[in-house]
Amino acid sequence: MKAIVKISNLSKTYNTGDQALKNIDLEIYEGEILALLGPNGAGKTTLISTICGIVSASSGSVTVAGHDIVSGYRITRDLIGLVPQELTLGAFDTVWNTVSFSRGLFGKKPNPAYIEQLLKDLSLYDKKNNALMTLSGGMKRRVLIAKALSHEPRILFLDEPTAGVDVELRRDMWRLVRGLQESGVTIILTTHYIEEAEEIADRVGIISNGELVLVGDKKTLMHELGKKQLILDLKHPIVDIPESLAKYALEISDDGNQLTYTYDTHSTRTGITALLQSLNEAGLSMKDLKTRQTSLEEIFVNLVRSQA
Template structure:
């Protein structure tokens, strides 16, 4: 299937000489939720701004749903909805008027029934006549999403959409994102809440210092770069790990009561059953065990620190 967004050899260097993006090549699949992760200043917002036609690239090309963002800007931009980080809208307009105006701005015919549905999905219908200035920060964020959806885009960018919003709004927004994906809308999001990407995304892209470090299916990424850890709570404390178990990555707690076995998710190292058998041979017994796997946040931190290699 042809990607809904295709980015080829994209760079951005500002007049000051600062290179914000370095040779970005990225395809985003139609109908997926793609999470773009990176620390502050990594280039996330610059990349989104170029795709949305707000910033001009230095070199390279971007197509959105088959339309070149530079040569066919109006057609490409019609396909895109953008919810920026910053809240920026006319404070004196009503919710209804600002969303209706946004739809007309993209040349869409009036469709009050569609706009009503959008506002109801975002719990804004009761606020439709309220002025923007009278709304809470969370409600203003909902209005920004409603504006982005007003012209029925095929692609929706969410740039830190849940920054500073309450838990209830965050939950409502992600329920809406799931519904949009089910209707065929492609979602690209940046977020500091990595647990959201872990829960929501189909694929993960990691960007740092203007370069894409890795793009991978979420489940494959967590299996490939994650670690597993088995903690054994021992019946009797040990003074030291037996010498003939040195080949295992074992760590003994300071008080000798816990034995921790850490290994790569795809490691070919002898597995847990073999370890338990060897411990039994040494008369080492345990009263309980605990297991855990790396979170996406741990993988992300390791990648940014350069421990995870490159794609």
């Protein structure tokens, strides 16, 4: 895949001495949805802000569509739309005016037909003449998205887009994001909600303490790092695991009705066949069995914990 954003050895140290980014190397591919995961203060917003031109890098470089973000800022910024984390909007301006203002800032001629369609897509059209201060939090979030899309960007950054929004807006937002991706827009989002990344992203990057701990295809990541578990529901509860089953390192539930076997999906032998045979020999009968894949959240928690 072709990289549209290339980040090389990017570091940022604030005047306070806090090092927010440490030698980040990352390529963002054209047309993908990349989710950046990380705890509060990990450096996600600093990374996005640096690419967009709001924060100056201490060292390293970023190119967008082959242009440096400092020397070629007019070209790179024209390609980028940003939805900030905070609801940073004026009070007295109307929805229509603020979205039109954003389009103009990016050097685009007025296009009322485009703005009208955009507001309709975001269910904002009936509020177009409303003052921003009269809108609810969810509506303000929609306005910020409309502003970011007003100049028809090819890359969209969404910084914590679903923080504090209701289910309906979240659903609308993901529908919009998928629609944008289908039209060729590259999307980079940061989120705390791992299930969101799991659901919507093509690739996932994990940031912790200013470092990009890991980045990879979501499925590959889960496949490579994920452990699989076989859960066995017993017909009759047991108190202790029989000695003959010790080599399988089984975990027993508190009520003695369930055994859990964890195995590596990559090993040539998972040991499941042997385990089932050993269970039979030990005289244990099962009424059900199921498997479970480690979630992205567990991978994330484990990685962040190991970094701390």
